[in-house]
Amino acid sequence: xRELLTLADxxxxxxxxxxxxxxxxxxxxxxxxxxxxxxERLDLSLHNxxxxxxxxxxxxxxxxxxxxxxxxxxxxxxxxxxxPYAGAEVRxxxxxxxxxxxxxxxxxxxxxxxxDA
Numbered sequence: 001x002r003e004l005l006t007l008a009d010x011x012x013x014x015x016x017x018x019x020x021x022x023x024x025x026x027x028x029x030x031x032x033x034x035x036x037x038x039x040e041r042l043d044l045s046l047h048n049x050x051x052x053x054x055x056x057x058x059x060x061x062x063x064x065x066x067x068x069x070x071x072x073x074x075x076x077x078x079x080x081x082x083x084p085y086a087g088a089e090v091r092x093x094x095x096x097x098x099x100x101x102x103x104x105x106x107x108x109x110x111x112x113x114x115x116d117a
Contacts, residue, residue, distance in 0.1 A: 053094030
């Protein structure tokens with residue numbers, strides 16, 4: 001079992017967050033997570049679509065091939081990447097509507113990807 005950590009033991013991700021806020025204060029606001037389970041990690045979650053991920057990806061100099069893509073529940077796309085920053089491991093993750101879900105809501109087809117001529 002892990003020893004009991006103190007707030008001071010989370011210095012690394014807290015420092016990374018402070019540095020990010022100073023350097024990239026104009027970027028979209030993520031949901032921030034810091035946990036004693038992963039005391040070296042800073043989680044940045046974006047829930048307003050995948051465009052915000054791209055802005056952060058470029059700022060953190062994450063190469064496209066470092067980005068993991070998956071589909072969640074059939075109607076949500078998830079992008080995720082890990083990058084070292086200011087001594088911490090930053091996990092950048094974003095959630096956005098799958099293209100077929102957006103099409104179905106917009107009334108552009110039936111949302112199943114088939115296009116009848």
